[in-house]
Amino acid sequence: MLVNRMQLWRATNAAAALNAATARLATQHNSPANRRDMHLASHRIWSAQLSRHSMCLVPPQKLVPPALMGSSALRFASTGTGGLPESVSTKEIVDLPDIPEAPTPPAFSVEDVSSDVLNAAGEATFASIGLGGWTPVGVVQNCMEFLHCTWELPWWGAIAVGTLVVRTIIFPLVILAQRNSAKMNNNMPQMQLLQLKMTEARQSGNAIESARYAQEMMLFMRDKGVNPLKNMIVPLAQAPLFISFFMGLRQMANTPVDSMRDGGLWWFQDLTLADPFYILPLITSATLYLTIEIGTDSARLSAANMNTMKYVLRALPLVIFPFTMNFPAAILTYWACSNFISLGQVAVLRIPSVREYFKIEKMLTHAPSALPTKKKGFVGGMKESWDNMKITKEIEERQRLDEIRFAKAGKGPLVKTFKYDPTKPKPLPTVEPHMRLKEPPKE
Numbered sequence: 116m117l118v119n120r121m122q123l124w125r126a127t128n129a130a131a132a133l134n135a136a137t138a139r140l141a142t143q144h145n146s147p148a149n150r151r152d153m154h155l156a157s158h159r160i161w162s163a164q165l166s167r168h169s170m171c172l173v174p175p176q177k178l179v180p181p182a183l184m185g186s187s188a189l190r191f192a193s194t195g196t197g198g199l200p201e202s203v204s205t206k207e208i209v210d211l212p213d214i215p216e217a218p219t220p221p222a223f224s225v226e227d228v229s230s231d232v233l234n235a236a237g238e239a240t241f242a243s244i245g246l247g248g249w250t251p252v253g254v255v256q257n258c259m260e261f262l263h264c265t266w267e268l269p270w271w272g273a274i275a276v277g278t279l280v281v282r283t284i285i286f287p288l289v290i291l292a293q294r295n296s297a298k299m300n301n302n303m304p305q306m307q308l309l310q311l312k313m314t315e316a317r318q319s320g321n322a323i324e325s326a327r328y329a330q331e332m333m334l335f336m337r338d339k340g341v342n343p344l345k346n347m348i349v350p351l352a353q354a355p356l357f358i359s360f361f362m363g364l365r366q367m368a369n370t371p372v373d374s375m376r377d378g379g380l381w382w383f384q385d386l387t388l389a390d391p392f393y394i395l396p397l398i399t400s401a402t403l404y405l406t407i408e409i410g411t412d413s414a415r416l417s418a419a420n421m422n423t424m425k426y427v428l429r430a431l432p433l434v435i436f437p438f439t440m441n442f443p444a445a446i447l448t449y450w451a452c453s454n455f456i457s458l459g460q461v462a463v464l465r466i467p468s469v470r471e472y473f474k475i476e477k478m479l480t481h482a483p484s485a486l487p488t489k490k491k492g493f494v495g496g497m498k499e500s501w502d503n504m505k506i507t508k509e510i511e512e513r514q515r516l517d518e519i520r521f522a523k524a525g526k527g528p529l530v531k532t533f534k535y536d537p538t539k540p541k542p543l544p545t546v547e548p549h550m551r552l553k554e555p556p557k558e
Contacts, residue, residue, distance in 0.1 A: 238264070238374050246366060251355065255363035263374075270378030270386055271448055274364070278452040281356055286460060288348045290473050293464055295345040297476040302339050307487045311336065318506045320513065360449050368443035379444055386445040395447040396439040400432040402454030407431065409461050 240260070241247035247257045255277070262273035298305070309332045316324035336342065366385040367375060375386045385391050390396065408426045439447060463469055468478070524530075535541065 161398050186481050191336045224262050251359040252363045255359045271380045282456045285352050292349050298341045301479045313485050320510050364445040368445050383444040399450045400436045404432040406457050
């Protein structure tokens with residue numbers, strides 16, 4: 116056992132020496148002839164070590180002569196025998212070529228780049244950076260890219276022109292809403308009177324009178340050509356446009372489009388960042404307030420019993436200011452331009468000749484005494500609205516209880532409300548003995 120371990124230790128040391136000698140030969144000689152000599156030397160050393168180790172570890176009866184091994188004999192890569200036995204076959208060494216170096220890339224030129232990567236302005240196209248497409252947001256981005264590249268407009272100019280085009284397209288809807296608003300204002304006393312009667316009938320629980328006044332209100336508005344839903348045409352048409360512009364410009368700022376970093380104006384040169392001086396949020400809130408005050412008809416809101424909504428709209432610019440402070444300048448540029456264009460449209464429609472051309476009726480001014488509904492202010496309006504809600508809830512609860520009692524009375528047993536059965540003859544009243552009349556004496 117100890118002899119075997121010693122032989123194994125000597126074989127290990129010989130293998131380490133062989134590896135060191137091979138490394139030295141590889142570093143000193145790199146020609147094909149030297150490589151062949153290195154292979155022959157390494158094979159001689161391995162053959163000597165293998166034979167020595169086999170004689171020590173392998174039993175004599177298991178040793179096979181090389182002549183009897185046949186095709187399984189060891190083969191050495193060498194052009195000559197090199198002193199090896201003739202029974203050992205040889206094989207010519209094939210010199211592999213060196214690994215070629217990496218090819219040099221071709222020279223870059225703008226002409227070689229496809230038009231799908233760079234646009235006419237020499238900037239990356241929106242399609243190459245993941246923008247654009249055929250969705251509403253993508254169409255807005257494609258229009259912005261067209262205005263910026265084809266017309267060579269700065270980004271703030273492209274946003275302003277795009278906003279002007281969109282507001283011009285929906286201008287006929289603004290005219291339609293102004294016509295309807297003028298008709299509602301001129302017929303406000305009659306509408307307020309019917310509205311007041313309908314409210315009183317509903318609060319008193321008289322559903323028939325409330326339905327009758329509601330029918331009269333509908334017929335009156337049909338005769339006068341008034342429809343409250345027409346006033347919602349402009350907000351409903353502008354909402355999808357505003358959302359598309361908002362999301363499209365936000366994606367352009369967050370990607371970001373590199374040319375938008377210096378595509379601003381004056382103090383907001385970088386359209387991808389928020390305004391550091393908070394001037395754009397202030398302008399946006401102020402113009403939104405003016406748009407609500409001038410564009411929204413307060414008389415119409417009063418006629419429709421929407422005093423609370425009027426105050427909510429007035430508070431909207433103050434509520435959104437903390438959120439607009441962190442918006443990119445591109446979004447606020449669009450919003451401010453939209454508000455300014457809206458104010459300009461309302462100012463133009465206030466000119467008498469323009470109103471006459473578009474067949475918009477002249478707004479009549481009603482005296483406060485001629486209106487059935489009096490102004491109560493913010494606190495009074497809120498209190499009245501709260502009282503109306505409470506009364507309406509009580510009436511609905513009373514109607515629900517009446518329906519439950521009616522259903523229970525129709526399904527349950529009869530309730531006895533009489534002292535005798537009406538289907539049988541009425542019994543005679545009983546008379547006490549002391550109350551009976553005495554018979555007269557017989558003569």
